[in-house]
Amino acid sequence: PVLRVAIMGLGSYGTRVAKAMQSCKRAKLTGLISGTPSKIKDWQAKYNIPEKNCYNYENYDQIKDNPDIDAVYVITPNALHREGVLRVAAAGKHAICEKPMSVNARQGQEMVDACRKAGVKLLVGYRMHFEPNTLEIVRMRNEGEFGKVLFFQGLSGFRIGDPKQWRLNRELAGGGAMMDIGIYSVNGARYMTGEEPEWVTAQETKTDPVKFREGVDETIQFQMGFPSGAVASCLSTYNMNNLDRFFLNGEKGYAELQPATGYGPIKGRTNKGELTHPHIAHQTIQMDEMAGIILENKKPVIPVNGEEAVKDLVIIDAIYEACRTGKRQALSL
Ligand code: NAD
Structure with a gap:
């Protein structure tokens, strides 16, 4: 099985992750969440993403009804990670979130608790x-x-x-x-x-x-x-x-x-x-390993x-x- 991932936030790091995921064996980019329609269009063409897997910040809660997406990778500015992860968890999808996971420990704990309650995994982009x-x-x-x-x-x-x-x-x-x-x-x-x-x-x-x-x-x-x-x-x-x-x-x-x-x-x-x-793009290894963690409960060394x-x-x-x-x-x- 392959981990099917939507990226939220099509900025500079999201772009790097998407590119690196093209070399993944176990993870695949299948969805997009962005507030900028022109970016969605560009990315759809580049990564062959169907219209039904594209969302904006108003409607992405509907991702809960989308069987083509297992996890959402939140790559927005730091203070927006919390809302993204809480809404992804509420939609019943696994959350991968960029570092810092949030802007303080209290919010971070709230995110952990919400994902646990929703029965989804919460992983953070610690590529090292x-x-x-x-x-x-x-x-x-x-x-x-x-x-x-x-x-x-x-x-x-x-x-x-x-x-x-x-x-x-x-x-x-x-x-x-x-x-x-x-x-x-x-x-x-x-x-x-x-x-x-x-x-x-x-x-x-x-x-x-x-x-x-x-x-x-x-x-x-x-x-x-x-x-x-x-x-x-x-x-x-x-x-x-x-x-x-x-x-x-x-x-x-x-x-x-x-x-x-x-x-x-x-x-x-x-x-x-x-x-x-030898060097392999960190994001390629990370996303393949995260697929193992989410799909097979693999335990990473760190x-x-x-x-x-x-x-x-x-x-x-x-x-x-x-x-x-x-x-x-x-x-x-
Ligand atoms: P960026 O500014 O290039 O991209 C952020 C994206 O979020 C943009 O596409 C922007 O349009 C979108 N966005 C959505 N709502 C927004 C709002 N209200 N205000 C501003 N932008 C909004 O930033 P980036 O460098 O891609 O960083 C994004 C996240 O990724 C940060 O949390 C950062 O710490 C993390 N990051 C991690 C690594 C790593 O190596 N793990 C590297 C770079 C960035």
């Missing part, structure tokens, strides 16, 4: 959870090849352009760089160490308060402590290009990824040498469910609170 060099490091760590893990460094950033875009609008983005790109270091700290943090501290700096308005973070440094005693030191920014590096150090060895989360190829090495898995995403949102909420108060925040994940 399926990336082979990343998984190789996780395997080596689990087998003790680095010894006891003591330190993680995560650096995540890019220099953002157009000040009018939704990513710099708090209402649609839910924050700034942390929500968009810093989340890779938050999430990466967890899968690279294999632990859940029990505290965070954080400090914010802003060089351009006109471009980065109130509630839109430009640069945040944050630190996390883990139950084993390992610590993480991370940077999230909208003000530097080519900042994409993970570094893990244990008592015996190290692993580094640079780039660590870009669209690829992901380059990595450890104290034992270069990581050599979870991609809604509960996993809520943990990142709990940490991000605490990072913002730590910036606001200057105080260390305790976490129980």
Whole structure:
């Protein structure tokens, strides 16, 4: 069986996902949801999507009566993920949602609860959870090849352009760089160490308060402590290009990824040498693996469910609170 997917939000990342899905073996694009009729027309022609599988933001609840669609992939601006996922769940379809799953942990939990109640799966587009060099490091760590893990460094950033875009609008983005790109270091700290943090501290700096308005973070440094005693030191920014590096150090060895989360190829090495898995588009692997998770209850090595995403949102909420108060925040994940 093949997972038949409708994409909601035909923007730049939706375009990338659709293209990558053309190489999928187990997932297929069968439906479209967009507010822009001209985009629907273009995509219909490109991907051979019948009219009856095309919807707009007013009528997509009717997807519940469409037997050609198993799941909807929500790829809209962050603050709109919640409504999209709730309506998809109410229509009885599985939901795949982009990161960040929502703009705070409370909304994220609401999405998890709604999908559970509706009996549908909720998965989040954590494409790195399926990336082979990343998984190789996780395997080596689990087998003790680095010894006891003591330190993680995560650096995540890019220099953002157009000040009018939704990513710099708090209402649609839910924050700034942390929500968009810093989340890779938050999430990466967890899968690279294999632990859940029990505290965070954080400090914010802003060089351009006109471009980065109130509630839109430009640069945040944050630190996390883990139950084993390992610590993480991370940077999230909208003000530097080519900042994409993970570094893990244990008592015996190290692993580094640079780039660590870009669209690829992901380059990595450890104290034992270069990581050599070939590059395959992350979204192709992700959608094939998600088909296995949804259709066959396959368990990924690193979870991609809604509960996993809520943990990142709990940490991000605490990072913002730590910036606001200057105080260390305790976490129980
Ligand atoms: P984008 O602006 O290119 O696309 C967003 C789409 O949503 C557009 O087609 C837009 O028309 C549509 N939309 C619907 N309602 C809207 C509204 N009220 N206001 C504005 N746009 C509206 O953005 P994008 O880069 O495609 O990002 C979309 C989502 O995907 C974000 O949540 C982002 O974090 C996520 N994303 C994930 C990755 C990844 O690697 N996993 C990469 C890029 C983006």
